[in-house]
Amino acid sequence: MKLRLENIGHAFLGRTVIEGMNLAFAAGEIVALVGPSGCGKTTLMQIAAGLVVPLRGRVHRAYRRHAIVFQEPRLLPWLTARDNIAYGLACAGTPRRHRREIAAARAREVGLEADDLGKFPAELSGGMRQRAAVARALAVAPDVVFLDEPFSAVDVGLRRMMQDHLAQAAAREGFCALFVTHDLGEAARIADRLVVLSARRRGIVDLRAVPGRPGARDERFVFDLVAAWSREEAFAELLDGAGRLQ
Amino acid sequence: MPASMRSEARAAAWLGRYLWSAWAGATGLLCLAAAWQAAHELYGDFVLPDPLTTLMTLADLATEPGLGAAVKETGLRALTGFLLAAGIGTAAGTIAGYSFAALRLMKPVVTFILGVPPISWIVLALIWFGASGGSAVATVIVAALPISFAGALEGVATRDRGLDAMARAFGAGPLRRFRDVTLPHLLSYLFAAWTTAIGTAWKVAVMAELLGNSGGIGGALAKARALFDIPQVMALTVLVVLCALGSDHLVLQPLREAAERWRTAGQPWGVKR
Numbered sequence: 382m383k384l385r386l387e388n389i390g391h392a393f394l395g396r397t398v399i400e401g402m403n404l405a406f407a408a409g410e411i412v413a414l415v416g417p418s419g420c421g422k423t424t425l426m427q428i429a430a431g432l433v434v435p436l437r438g439r440v441h442r443a444y445r446r447h448a449i450v451f452q453e454p455r456l457l458p459w460l461t462a463r464d465n466i467a468y469g470l471a472c473a474g475t476p477r478r479h480r481r482e483i484a485a486a487r488a489r490e491v492g493l494e495a496d497d498l499g500k501f502p503a504e505l506s507g508g509m510r511q512r513a514a515v516a517r518a519l520a521v522a523p524d525v526v527f528l529d530e531p532f533s534a535v536d537v538g539l540r541r542m543m544q545d546h547l548a549q550a551a552a553r554e555g556f557c558a559l560f561v562t563h564d565l566g567e568a569a570r571i572a573d574r575l576v577v578l579s580a581r582r583r584g585i586v587d588l589r590a591v592p593g594r595p596g597a598r599d600e601r602f603v604f605d606l607v608a609a610w611s612r613e614e615a616f617a618e619l620l621d622g623a624g625r626l627q
Numbered sequence: 628m629p630a631s632m633r634s635e636a637r638a639a640a641w642l643g644r645y646l647w648s649a650w651a652g653a654t655g656l657l658c659l660a661a662a663w664q665a666a667h668e669l670y671g672d673f674v675l676p677d678p679l680t681t682l683m684t685l686a687d688l689a690t691e692p693g694l695g696a697a698v699k700e701t702g703l704r705a706l707t708g709f710l711l712a713a714g715i716g717t718a719a720g721t722i723a724g725y726s727f728a729a730l731r732l733m734k735p736v737v738t739f740i741l742g743v744p745p746i747s748w749i750v751l752a753l754i755w756f757g758a759s760g761g762s763a764v765a766t767v768i769v770a771a772l773p774i775s776f777a778g779a780l781e782g783v784a785t786r787d788r789g790l791d792a793m794a795r796a797f798g799a800g801p802l803r804r805f806r807d808v809t810l811p812h813l814l815s816y817l818f819a820a821w822t823t824a825i826g827t828a829w830k831v832a833v834m835a836e837l838l839g840n841s842g843g844i845g846g847a848l849a850k851a852r853a854l855f856d857i858p859q860v861m862a863l864t865v866l867v868v869l870c871a872l873g874s875d876h877l878v879l880q881p882l883r884e885a886a887e888r889w890r891t892a893g894q895p896w897g898v899k900r
């Protein structure tokens with residue numbers, strides 16, 4: 382197991398958000414964490430990534446490097462796209478020449494052009510910024526990648542492309558990914574495993590494997606899967622307010 | 628080489644912007660000169676000499692050896708005071724921005740210093756340091772320090788915590804995070820504060836010199852006042868303004884432009900400043 386959460390509990394200002402959570406992530410698997418807004422998905426991811434220290438429980442990490450893709454791009458406005466993509470490498474002490482090469486290669490993978498690399502974030506479109514954020518995460522050759530609703534603000538076409546890219550990269554490079562989303566279609570498309578959180582019951586209400594291979598499922602299959610899930614009790618809370626499918 | 632062409636284009640754009648802002652500034656100044664001329668024609672020579680006479684008086688003064696020395700003397704005092712105030716104020720403000728305890732400790736002190744009228748500081752400094760350059764420098768420090776402090780504090784306090792978390796997630800230590808995340812953001816606050824502080828430094832230095840009769844432009848101003856030489860008073864006033872504007876526009880602003888190229892990068896042409 383690359384990453385194991387043991388009996389995690391957390392509260393903000395005395396209000397419990399997460400309680401007695403146990404989760405384990407194996408190498409190479411993509412785990413989608415779904416749940417209604419405010420149920421603690423971001424908090425759980427930040428605990429797993431070490432950005433928030435949990436009040437209770439332990440996080441066991443058996444890997445060298447991780448990377449995060451946030452909901453917003455979080456690029457440094459004063460660095461060019463190239464230097465932003467290479468930022469994680471710079472933190473890891475990779476020599477300048479080498480990290481520029483890696484940044485260029487990672488940028489190409491997510492569909493950024495060579496002359497976008499010299500631009501500042503303000504000169505890039507929203508979609509291009511999020512591509513750069515994904516490239517920055519994958520550039521450090523992570524063992525674990527945390528993604529917090531990374532594609533919720535990008536258009537449908539780009540979202541599809543980034544989902545496929547992520548699934549392929551995970552299969553090729555063998556990193557494990559914790560993918561937070563509130564979109565069941567997205568989870569059905571790219572996850573190996575699904576973890577459903579509840580806000581009311583403050584914990585995991587369902588845990589299941591998704592049939593098929595991430596990134597290789599066709600549209601019809603994904604659609605039927607989501608339709609089937611949306612009739613189940615486990616997803617009721619998630620789809621309340623968001624509107625059940627049909 | 629697209630990369631080098633890009634940097635040349637940036638340099639040309641920078642020069643264009645610099646000249647354009649100088650031109651726009653000159654327009655405003657000429658409007659002011661027109662109003663000045665009108666007031667002169669209304670109230671006469673004795674109350675308000677006209678701009679041209681003032682400039683000619685200034686040109687006359689410039690040929691005298693005493694003026695250069697006076698400007699140098701005042702400039703040195705203003706600059707020494709500014710550098711010390713900017714250094715101490717920026718460092719203290721940065722620490723206060725990071726540490727809540729330091730903020731609680733330092734904020735009342737700075738608020739108190741801000742509340743004391745500069746004239747009291749001048750009198751106190753004259754008592755403590757005598758009618759020397761020291762009193763001018765000391766007054767400049769107390770006048771300019773709170774400005775730098777407040778700028779640095781505000782800059783650090785408003786840093787983007789999300790970017791900080793991002794850098795932490797990629798394993799950046801505290802020093803690297805300060806350099807990469809906080810400092811570039813802080814700089815825009817610092818340059819704004821330093822611009823105010825350098826102007827204050829010149830004005831307060833002249834004031835302290837005048838009251839302490841300790842040479843420099845302030846000393847020359849005291850002499851002109853004693854002789855009721857109004858054109859010379861005006862000329863010296865214009866000189867101080869020019870010095871203050873010069874140290875801002877010729878030293879601070881180009882540094883700011885260089886440090887903040889990323890800020891202008893995303894703006895379309897024509898709405899720059």
Ligand SMILES: Nc1ncnc2c1ncn2[C@@H]1O[C@H](COP(=O)(O)OP(=O)(O)O)[C@@H](O)[C@H]1O
Nearest residue numbers: 393394398416417418419420421422423424425
């Ligand atoms: N820094 C914080 N301080 C106080 N409350 C917080 C903080 N961060 C999150 N919360 C609260 O914790 C709950 C879970 O938040 P979050 O993990 O962001 O949910 P999700 O990502 O699932 O929408 C929410 O009710 C939110 O208001």
Ligand SMILES: [Mg+2]
Nearest residue numbers: 422423424529
């Ligand atoms: Mg969230």
